[in-house]
Amino acid sequence: MASITIEAITKTFGAVPVLHDIDLSIGDGEFVVLVGPSGCGKSTLLRMIAGLEDITAGEIRIDDRRINEVAPKDRDIAMVFQSYALYPHMTVADNMSYSLKLRKTAREKIAEAVGAAAGKLGLDPLLQRRPKALSGGQRQRVAMGRAIVRHPKAFLFDEPLSNLDARLREQMRAEIKRLHKSIGATSVYVTHDQIEAMTLADRIVAMHGGIIQQVGNPLDLYDRPANLFVAGFIGSPAMNFVEGHCRAGVIETTDGSKVAIPDGIQLAEGQAITIGVRPEHVRIVATPEIGTYTARVDLVEPTGFGTIVHVHLLGQDLKIYTLERGIAVVGQPMHIALDSARLHLFDRETTNRIG
Amino acid sequence: MTSTHAAAPPNGDRRTAKQKIAVRLEPWLYSAPVLILIVAIMLVPLALGVSYAFRDIRLLNPFSGAFVGLKHFRELAGDGAFRGALVNTLWWTFSSVILQFLFGLILALLLNQPFKGRALAQALCFLPWAVPSFLSGLDWAWMFNPVVGPIPHWLYALGIMSEPSNILSDPETAMWGPIVANVWWGIPFFAITMLAALQAIPKDLYEAAEIDGAGPIERFRSITVPFLAPTMAISILLRTVWIANFADLIIVMTNGGPADRTQIVASYIFTQAFRRLDFGYASAIALVLLVLLLAYSMLIVILRQTMLSRH
Ligand SMILES: Nc1ncnc2c1ncn2[C@@H]1O[C@H](COP(=O)(O)OP(=O)(O)OP(=O)(O)O)[C@@H](O)[C@H]1O
Numbered sequence: 277m278a279s280i281t282i283e284a285i286t287k288t289f290g291a292v293p294v295l296h297d298i299d300l301s302i303g304d305g306e307f308v309v310l311v312g313p314s315g316c317g318k319s320t321l322l323r324m325i326a327g328l329e330d331i332t333a334g335e336i337r338i339d340d341r342r343i344n345e346v347a348p349k350d351r352d353i354a355m356v357f358q359s360y361a362l363y364p365h366m367t368v369a370d371n372m373s374y375s376l377k378l379r380k381t382a383r384e385k386i387a388e389a390v391g392a393a394a395g396k397l398g399l400d401p402l403l404q405r406r407p408k409a410l411s412g413g414q415r416q417r418v419a420m421g422r423a424i425v426r427h428p429k430a431f432l433f434d435e436p437l438s439n440l441d442a443r444l445r446e447q448m449r450a451e452i453k454r455l456h457k458s459i460g461a462t463s464v465y466v467t468h469d470q471i472e473a474m475t476l477a478d479r480i481v482a483m484h485g486g487i488i489q490q491v492g493n494p495l496d497l498y499d500r501p502a503n504l505f506v507a508g509f510i511g512s513p514a515m516n517f518v519e520g521h522c523r524a525g526v527i528e529t530t531d532g533s534k535v536a537i538p539d540g541i542q543l544a545e546g547q548a549i550t551i552g553v554r555p556e557h558v559r560i561v562a563t564p565e566i567g568t569y570t571a572r573v574d575l576v577e578p579t580g581f582g583t584i585v586h587v588h589l590l591g592q593d594l595k596i597y598t599l600e601r602g603i604a605v606v607g608q609p610m611h612i613a614l615d616s617a618r619l620h621l622f623d624r625e626t627t628n629r630i631g
Numbered sequence: 632m633t634s635t636h637a638a639a640p641p642n643g644d645r646r647t648a649k650q651k652i653a654v655r656l657e658p659w660l661y662s663a664p665v666l667i668l669i670v671a672i673m674l675v676p677l678a679l680g681v682s683y684a685f686r687d688i689r690l691l692n693p694f695s696g697a698f699v700g701l702k703h704f705r706e707l708a709g710d711g712a713f714r715g716a717l718v719n720t721l722w723w724t725f726s727s728v729i730l731q732f733l734f735g736l737i738l739a740l741l742l743n744q745p746f747k748g749r750a751l752a753q754a755l756c757f758l759p760w761a762v763p764s765f766l767s768g769l770d771w772a773w774m775f776n777p778v779v780g781p782i783p784h785w786l787y788a789l790g791i792m793s794e795p796s797n798i799l800s801d802p803e804t805a806m807w808g809p810i811v812a813n814v815w816w817g818i819p820f821f822a823i824t825m826l827a828a829l830q831a832i833p834k835d836l837y838e839a840a841e842i843d844g845a846g847p848i849e850r851f852r853s854i855t856v857p858f859l860a861p862t863m864a865i866s867i868l869l870r871t872v873w874i875a876n877f878a879d880l881i882i883v884m885t886n887g888g889p890a891d892r893t894q895i896v897a898s899y900i901f902t903q904a905f906r907r908l909d910f911g912y913a914s915a916i917a918l919v920l921l922v923l924l925l926a927y928s929m930l931i932v933i934l935r936q937t938m939l940s941r942h
């Protein structure tokens with residue numbers, strides 16, 4: 277087990293910059309999830325920790341040892357690939373014991389380690405099979421098994437669940453979490469699935485365009501997104517954004533409606549603002565009151581547990597997530613309240629959170 | 632099948648015998664053109680060639696043509712030149728194939744690395760393949776000739792030769808001339824097939840192995856070799872059969888000489904048929920070569936099957 281320190285890391289492929297000045301420290305035993313849209317550089321950062329990509333500038337340390345120049349095999353880390361990368365001509369047992377054999381571990385020790393890992397992952401009946409004869413979920417388990425037999429200092433995961441169907445993904449997600457609880461090894465996990473990020477992470481690192489946007493525990497990112505990107509990325513259905521300007525102590529939206537400025541927030545006159553409000557925080561009220569809005573229902577999407585209602589309001593297609601069934605009928609008007617404590621304000625110029 | 636049975640009329644088949652025959656014949660009629668072509672182009676010459684082996688066919692003897700049974704084969708058993716040619720064939724075939732394969736594999740591994748100008752290098756490396764075999768044979772014969780070619784002088788300068796002489800005229804070394812020409816000419820075949828197979832290996836396997844602690848040699852042994860093995864087996868098989876039958880370079884460069892030291896079975900057949908004009912005897916030799924190559928092919932195919940089934 278180990279801590280990982282990433283200091284001022286920059287990566288360029290040829291002339292193309294991919295990562296800009298990344299700083300991150302990962303504590304001993306911590307489970308950190310790198311999340312962000314496709315192409316933001318998550319895999320690149322992970323592969324730099326693994327030693328599969330050169331470091332253009334900056335330094336990576338594992339337990340205070342600089343590893344920029346250390347070969348992957350000497351970093352004592354294990355990686356689980358999206359494609360699993362199992363050796364197709366070796367049995368499951370051989371796949372799992374390969375790294376130990378290369379390290380000249382004693383035969384009994386190998387058998388013991390493989391047995392223990394297989395037990396943990398329920399791979400015992402599959403040990404003599406080849407990867408070809410396994411299902412996707414089983415392959416995924418073997419890939420995990422191959423990583424854990426070695427007791428490495430850290431685990432790196434690159435979208436390990438993205439080739440599985442939704443149900444299996446949920447199951448494996450829980451299993452990974454359980455495994456981490458029992459092994460307690462430092463883990464860096466890459467995904468573009470925000471649910472995976474929220475459920476697994478001790479800390480989430482949200483990335484966009486090769487820049488870290490926000491680092492924090494999952495609920496922090498949900499409750500206080502640092503900028504428009506994080507606000508839009510975390511949460512499903514995604515946050516509503518309403519554009520407006522600060523005029524005479526209120527925010528005037530593009531359609532002329534007025535939204536009260538939440539307490540304790542100072543805005544400059546004329547400042548361009550984006551208001552963010554999560555669909556689950558928009559309230560539907562029975563009767564119009566002061567400060568409520570009225571809008572016609574455009575679309576109703578039942579999701580089973582809840583319902584997503586689309587209304588046209590504040591110059592936007594505004595989504596509302598409600599647990600009440602039958603409350604919305606397409607074409608009928610509806611009264612809506614926005615709690616000012618639940619509003620997120622962002623400066624539209626800098627895209628940063630205000631307050 | 633069961634569904635067609637179920638669909639048949641319950642009270643039996645009412646078609647007349649003529650109709651039944653017509654139905655039976657129909658598929659054969661459709662495939663007749665192709666079948667006739669195959670029989671005419673492939674089977675008839677093959678059967679004719681095989682039949683020659685059992686007949687006395689000499690172009691210069693107007694009374695030849697009689698059936699002679701196994702006479703040619705008995706003759707063959709005592710033919711020292713044939714036995715020499717058989718040994719030379721083994722030597723020629725296996726050293727050519729092994730060297731072509733080794734250099735082809737090395738070239739493929741090099742071309743599989745990313746570097747500047749790789750596309751151009753690939754194109755250049757595959758160039759010898761486009762040179763007609765007779766031309767390359769002539770080329771190499773000249774290169775080995777001390778009067779016009781540089782190679783004897785290089786070998787002399789390196790101290791390998793005591794004087795710049797033609798290796799093609801020395802019975803001890805003559806076989807190396809055509810082999811070198813053949814290797815040069817055949818490397819691209821292996822390079823192309825191996826490169827295609829190399830590029831089909833998923834890159835992350837190498838990365839996983841690197842993290843697992845495998846060095847370059849171990850990665851080659853445990854990933855590259857198992858992935859290439861089926862391709863290696865089939866391309867070596869094809870090349871072996873092809874080179875065993877490939878007499879062009881030898882005919883052009885040495886014509887089997889000096890003292891029959893470069894005579895292989897294929898060039899011996901050529902000599903028997905077109906110099907001595909004894910088609911019967913030549914066919915008998917060809918038949919023996921065919922049987923040997925078939926046996927060899929079966930062996931490799933079985934080997935490949937077992938290898939594939941282990942995957
Ligand atoms: N070998 C390479 N050469 C050039 N550019 C590369 C290379 N590898 C990645 N890139 C570029 O770097 C950027 C980041 O790639 P990376 O694979 O890290 O993205 P990612 O965040 O993992 O995306 P995804 O979610 O799709 O896996 C992309 O724009 C990609 O095109």
Ligand SMILES: [Mg+2]
Pocket residue numbers: 318319320434
């Ligand atoms: Mg990726």
